[in-house]
Amino acid sequence: MVRGMGKYLVNLPAVTGRRLVIALPLIWLAVFFFLPLVETLQVSFTSPRRGIPPYEPLWGIGDDGFFTNFTTGNYALLLQYWSDYFGPAFNSIKLAFFSTLVCLLFAYPMAWWIARSNEKWRTILLVLVMLPFWTSSLLRIYALIGLLNPNGFINAAGLWLGLIDAPIQMMQTDFSIYMGMVLTYLPLMILPLYAVMVRLDADLLDAAADLGGSGIQIFRTIILPLTLPGIIAGSLLVFIPAVGEFVIPALLGGPDQLMMGKVLWTEFFRNRDWPVASAIAMLLLAILTVPIIYARYQDGRDAVAETPNPKQAEAG
Amino acid sequence: MAPFIRLKSISKHFADVVAVDDLSLDIEKGELFCLLGASGCGKSTLLRLLAGFESPTKGVIEIDGQDMAGVAPADRPVNFMFQNYALFPHMSVADNIGYGLRRAGMRGTELAERVDSLLKLVRLHKLGGRKPHQLSGGQRQRVALARALARRPKLLLLDEPLAALDKKLREDTQFELVDIQEKLGTTFIVVTHDQEEAMTLAGRIGIMDAGQLVQVDAPRRLYERPKSSFVADFLGTISFVDAVVASRDQTSITIGGYLNICAACDDDLPVGAAVKLAIRPEKIYLSRTKSGNVNEIEVVVEDLAYLGFATNYRVKTASGQMFKLQQQQRRSLDAPLSWGETGYVHFDPQDVIVLQD
Numbered sequence: 001m002v003r004g005m006g007k008y009l010v011n012l013p014a015v016t017g018r019r020l021v022i023a024l025p026l027i028w029l030a031v032f033f034f035l036p037l038v039e040t041l042q043v044s045f046t047s048p049r050r051g052i053p054p055y056e057p058l059w060g061i062g063d064d065g066f067f068t069n070f071t072t073g074n075y076a077l078l079l080q081y082w083s084d085y086f087g088p089a090f091n092s093i094k095l096a097f098f099s100t101l102v103c104l105l106f107a108y109p110m111a112w113w114i115a116r117s118n119e120k121w122r123t124i125l126l127v128l129v130m131l132p133f134w135t136s137s138l139l140r141i142y143a144l145i146g147l148l149n150p151n152g153f154i155n156a157a158g159l160w161l162g163l164i165d166a167p168i169q170m171m172q173t174d175f176s177i178y179m180g181m182v183l184t185y186l187p188l189m190i191l192p193l194y195a196v197m198v199r200l201d202a203d204l205l206d207a208a209a210d211l212g213g214s215g216i217q218i219f220r221t222i223i224l225p226l227t228l229p230g231i232i233a234g235s236l237l238v239f240i241p242a243v244g245e246f247v248i249p250a251l252l253g254g255p256d257q258l259m260m261g262k263v264l265w266t267e268f269f270r271n272r273d274w275p276v277a278s279a280i281a282m283l284l285l286a287i288l289t290v291p292i293i294y295a296r297y298q299d300g301r302d303a304v305a306e307t308p309n310p311k312q313a314e315a316g
Numbered sequence: 317m318a319p320f321i322r323l324k325s326i327s328k329h330f331a332d333v334v335a336v337d338d339l340s341l342d343i344e345k346g347e348l349f350c351l352l353g354a355s356g357c358g359k360s361t362l363l364r365l366l367a368g369f370e371s372p373t374k375g376v377i378e379i380d381g382q383d384m385a386g387v388a389p390a391d392r393p394v395n396f397m398f399q400n401y402a403l404f405p406h407m408s409v410a411d412n413i414g415y416g417l418r419r420a421g422m423r424g425t426e427l428a429e430r431v432d433s434l435l436k437l438v439r440l441h442k443l444g445g446r447k448p449h450q451l452s453g454g455q456r457q458r459v460a461l462a463r464a465l466a467r468r469p470k471l472l473l474l475d476e477p478l479a480a481l482d483k484k485l486r487e488d489t490q491f492e493l494v495d496i497q498e499k500l501g502t503t504f505i506v507v508t509h510d511q512e513e514a515m516t517l518a519g520r521i522g523i524m525d526a527g528q529l530v531q532v533d534a535p536r537r538l539y540e541r542p543k544s545s546f547v548a549d550f551l552g553t554i555s556f557v558d559a560v561v562a563s564r565d566q567t568s569i570t571i572g573g574y575l576n577i578c579a580a581c582d583d584d585l586p587v588g589a590a591v592k593l594a595i596r597p598e599k600i601y602l603s604r605t606k607s608g609n610v611n612e613i614e615v616v617v618e619d620l621a622y623l624g625f626a627t628n629y630r631v632k633t634a635s636g637q638m639f640k641l642q643q644q645q646r647r648s649l650d651a652p653l654s655w656g657e658t659g660y661v662h663f664d665p666q667d668v669i670v671l672q673d
Contacts (some may be wrong), residue, residue, distance in 0.1 A: 203402035206369050211416030212390040212467065221415075225406045 044278035045070050055274045074279035085263065085280065089287075092260035095249065098240035099181035103189040106182065107234065108227075111193035115200070124196070129187050132192050141180055141251050148176050148252075172254035180248040185241070189234040196230035236292065243288060260284060317379055320345035321366075321471065322502055326375035328361050328527075335361040336372070337527035345470075348497050348504045350518030350538075352511060356548075358527040359507045363473045365506065367396045380470060390419075395469040399476040401460035403448040409459050410435070410444035416467045437496065447530055454485045461493070465500065474506045504625050511551055523547050539596075545671050548594045554669075555600075555639045557593040561585050568665055574635035578610050579668035592671040599667035600641035602629060602659055604651075609662040615639065617653050621654040627652060631661060 042058045046069045049056050056069040078085055114125045132140060147153050150167035158164040170176055200223070208218045246261025260280075267277035319342035326504070328336040335358045343349050346450045351359040364370045365377060368389035378386040384392060395416070403412050414422075422430065435441045438458035448456055457477065464472055478486045478495065494517060497504050508514050514521050515535045522532040523546075531538060531547045542548035545556065559571035569581045571593070579593055606612065615631035626644045633639075639661055643652075653659045 128420045165610060201400070201402060203400060206367075206389070207396070207398060207402040207463075208404075208415070209369075210367060210389045210394075210396045211463070212419035213415075214390075214419075217419060222404060 003099075006114075040278045040281055043274050045072065045073055045283045046275050047071055047073065048273045048275050054272050066265070074275045075283070077276060078283065088258045088260045088263045089284070091257055092243050092245075094178065095245070095257075095259065096239050099178060099185060099242045100189075102178060102182050103186050103238050104231065104235060107186055107189035107193055111197050111230075114190070115194050115197035122198070123253070126191075129190050129194075132183070133187060136191070137184055141248060144180055144183060145171065145251065148179070171252065174233060174253075176252040177249055177257070178247045180252045181242060181245070182264045184248060185238045188237040188241075192233035192237065193227065193230040196227045200226055212310055232295075240288065243284070254268065318378070319343060320347075320380060321505075322376075322378040323362075324376040324378070326362070326365065326372045326377065328358075328365060328370060329373045329397065334527050336365065338375075339527065339529055339530060341522060343503065343505065345503055348494065348506070348517060348519050350514040350521045351505065351507045351524055352514040352521050352550075353509065353524035355509055357524040359509075359524045360475055362524070363396070363475055363505065363507050366429055366471070367394055367473050367665050368392050369396075393470040394510070395464040395467055395472055397460050397472065397474045397477055399479060400630070401448075401456050401480070403456060403459055403463070405448055407447075407453070408444065408445050409440065409448070412448065412459055413444075413463045413466055415463065420467065430466070434466055437499075438462045439463070446488050453481055454489060457481060457489065461496070465496075469502065471503045471505065474504060476508055477506060479508070479510070486513070494516065516571055523550060525550075542594070542668075542669060542671070544673050545594065546673075548669060548671065553597050553640050553642075554594045555641075556599070557595075557637060559593055561587050561589045561591060563587060569670065575633065577615060577639060577668065578665045579670050580665045581670045583672070585669065585670070585672075589672070592673065594669040594671055595663055595667060597628070597640045597642040598644075599664045600639060600661050602631070602643050602653065602661050604653060604657075604659050606660050607662065610665060611668075612660050612662040615659060615661050617655055617657050617659065620653075620655065629653070631659070644667040 043055050043193045046058050048054055058070060059068040060068070061067075071254075114122055114129070117125060140143045145152070146168040149155070150169065152170075154170070155164070155167040159167070184264070204222055204226070205218060213221065244261050244264075246259050246265060249257055249259045250262060264277055264280055267273050267280065271277075321341075321343040322343045323339060326336055326339045327334065337358070339358075339362070351362060353359045361370065365372050366384075367381075368384065368387060371385070380393060383627075389396075404415065405416070410431050412468060414427055416435050417427055417430055432441065433443065435444055438461055439457060440458055440462070443451065443455065448459065451459065457480065461477070464474075474493075478489055490513060493504075506514070506517055508517075518535060520532060521535055521538055523530045523538065525546060531543050533541075538547060539551050542543060542551065548554050549556075557575065557577065559575070559577070561569045561571060563570045564581070564585060564587060568578055569585055569591070570576065570578045571591070585591065585621075601609075602615075613633050615633050617629060618632050620628040621628040626642050629639075629641050629643065631639050631641065641661060644654075
């Protein structure tokens with residue numbers, strides 16, 4: 001009996017240690033990610049009120065017993081005034097889409113070049129890609145303003161060299177917004193692309209060339225399909241935060257470009273209508289995640305279908 | 317007629333490394349030629365030069381009478397089989413094999429039939445729909461072979477084609493490779509570091525060292541009559557005796573000093589010339605008693621390893637000369653010599669290789 005206990009005691013630290021390693025991040029995710037999400041979902045189904053917090057509780061037990069304030073009114077409101085929200089949503093998605101596209105076009109050759117460099121250079125170049133992350137993004141935006149201003153560096157240099165007669169309006173344009181977006185999000189595109197490209201066996205390219213593939217054919221038939229996971233990962237990493245981005249458009253863009261992030265901010269802090277703001281957030285989340293989850297699900301099914309059957313492979 | 321492949325004074329430099337150094341070689345049509353050497357000897361670089369992935373720093377490569385300078389890999393009548401096979405992981409077996417054919421514009425039933433006949437050639441019919449990662453190592457090797465043969469190259473280059481397979485599979489695949497080569501009549505150049513593989517596969521072997529061909533010959537001649545101590549030492553096991561010619565007649569030389577060895581030799585070696593004698597282990601006989609043969613030397617057993625079919629011995633003469641020898645166990649009742657025992661070795665003068673380097 002005592003000896004049996006001893007066995008358990010010896011195993012105890014190992015088992016609990018392993019469980020702890022898995023449990024801690026799970027608890028962290030549950031507390032700081034899942035609970036706020038549930039809270040937001042709850043709030044989106046209640047009505048606003050004056051007070052703290054500025055919304056009715058979804059349910060509770062009061063003097064008359066159980067009560068609920070469940071309403072779909074916030075979503076109905078969004079549907080009723082959809083044109084007010086559609087514009088900003090469209091602007092946000094358009095901005096995110098084109099930012100992703102430009103990032104991809106810039107990052108693809110850059111990541112390729114880094115991945116094909118020799119090992120010593122690769123490390124240096126990767127550090128250079130990540131270096132901007134170590135400074136405040138706000139600082140980088142202000143630096144960009146300093147460059148693009150009518151009396152900023154570029155215009156001053158252009159005037160001084162006689163290339164332009166008058167300052168070019170670069171701030172508060174699409175150009176300045178996209179500059180800011182690409183500068184901020186480019187590393188998020190380069191890194192996943194680099195990760196797939198560095199694993200791409202150079203022999204595959206030689207093999208394709210040996211079998212008669214031209215440069216374009218090798219790109220289309222070998223490089224593109226094999227780097228597609230990187231393209232998808234990088235695009236998601238850029239697109240998802242870019243949709244909610246409102247600092248960059250606010251600082252670099254003009255007043256006419258209303259973004260979803262800004263609308264949310266207004267609903268939350270100016271109108272203090274948390275339920276409607278939550279409903280917007282939930283709707284946006286649904287619009288963005290459903291296609292991604294669906295795509296992942298399809299991927300998963302393909303992967304399952306392709307899983308090798310070792311017995312069959314050996315027998316053949 | 318000019319040889320099918322002619323390499324004339326080829327050199328290839330990478331920065332300050334000389335991978336191939338002023339190398340010349342002729343290979344005939346339909347030959348199965350093996351380039352054998354340790355890693356880093358330049359054999360793979362030579363193969364990549366033939367494929368067109370690299371261009372020579374100096375020298376001329378001719379294939380089928382045509383100068384290959386400036387000809388892209390795709391435009392050469394040459395295909396390459398990679399050491400790790402380099403199968404396209406996202407394509408099925410059939411698409412891998414058909415890749416070169418599609419690039420040549422082949423489509424539809426013609427393509428399907430050609431891929432099908434290639435799958436049959438390498439005994440992989442029914443597996444055309446699989447992805448490379450669903451195949452075993454041996455199957456992958458055969459897909460790579462079929463893909464490289466699809467465009468009917470006049471010359472196929474194989475970089476360590478069997479290195480990734482385990483020993484048993486490698487032996488079967490060796491013969492299969494030779495069969496396919498004979499059936500198609502394609503010229504094969506195989507690069508390998510495995511001498512057994514080279515011996516079984518090749519009609520001729522070129523042994524490479526430091527970017528140069530040390531000796532090119534049939535496997536038997538390389539083993540029995542190496543031209544340098546490097547080749548003698550590289551292929552199999554051998555015992556060397558450093559010596560000076562003491563006397564000579566028409567057909568043999570005798571060395572004096574600590575050991576008296578007589579060796580058959582046609583070369584015109586004067587008395588006093590420094591030579592190196594080399595003797596293969598299986599050509600040396602070991603016995604307990606004196607037999608009165610030529611080249612009989614008293615030895616002490618230093619070390620032995622029982623292999624079942626034979627026993628490997630390391631024996632030492634009184635003067636300190638080591639011999640490595642292998643004795644077959646023909647009669648199981650023979651009482652073998654054991655550690656520290658004294659015996660006698662002897663070998664035929666015909667089996668002594670006289671080297672002058």
